[in-house]
Amino acid sequence: MSPPPFPHSLARRWAEEFAEFVCLTVAHWELNRRGVTSGSLRKPMTLRAMALQSLGEHLVLHGLPPDRELTGFDADIWAEAMDYASAIRWIVPPAGVPADELTKDLAAMEAAWNLWEGFVTSLPEGFCKASRSLAQAGELGESLAELFRPQAIPTAIIG
Numbered sequence: 572m573s574p575p576p577f578p579h580s581l582a583r584r585w586a587e588e589f590a591e592f593v594c595l596t597v598a599h600w601e602l603n604r605r606g607v608t609s610g611s612l613r614k615p616m617t618l619r620a621m622a623l624q625s626l627g628e629h630l631v632l633h634g635l636p637p638d639r640e641l642t643g644f645d646a647d648i649w650a651e652a653m654d655y656a657s658a659i660r661w662i663v664p665p666a667g668v669p670a671d672e673l674t675k676d677l678a679a680m681e682a683a684w685n686l687w688e689g690f691v692t693s694l695p696e697g698f699c700k701a702s703r704s705l706a707q708a709g710e711l712g713e714s715l716a717e718l719f720r721p722q723a724i725p726t727a728i729i730g
Contacts, residue, residue: 592620595615621656637649
């Protein structure tokens with residue numbers, strides 16, 4: 572039995588989403604550095620972090636954990652983004668939930684955003700130049716197989 576095909580479209584989508592998330596992180600960092608509120612970036616960053624989390628979970632199902640090949644600031648951004656995405660309980664409040672629970676959820680999500688902002692603020696000058704994902708964003712076709720090198724080929728049990 573031949574190994575399953577490499578999930579090119581899924582890997583490409585993850586790589587593009589992550590490069591765009593890093594771009595948003597650069598914008599967030601730059602706004603904070605200039606003392607400008609970055610509140611308008613919160614929704615797109617939140618939605619992209621949640622999408623990255625979902626895409627990452629799908630890649631893991633294919634035996635291709637996206638964080639395995641990430642290094643430096645890319646690895647740090649990925650880890651912090653996944654922590655942030657994990658803290659998001661909902662985008663639209665669910666119906667029928669008591670107000671005190673919604674208030675707790677909002678407080679937890681606000682605390683997660685504040686941690687994310689603290690991380691972004693702590694990034695050093697020039698971190699984006701060291702980002703492999705940004706450098707490869709325009710050349711995804713050839714780099715996907717390298718970025719997601721499987722460590723082992725899944726085998727089937729034939730009985």
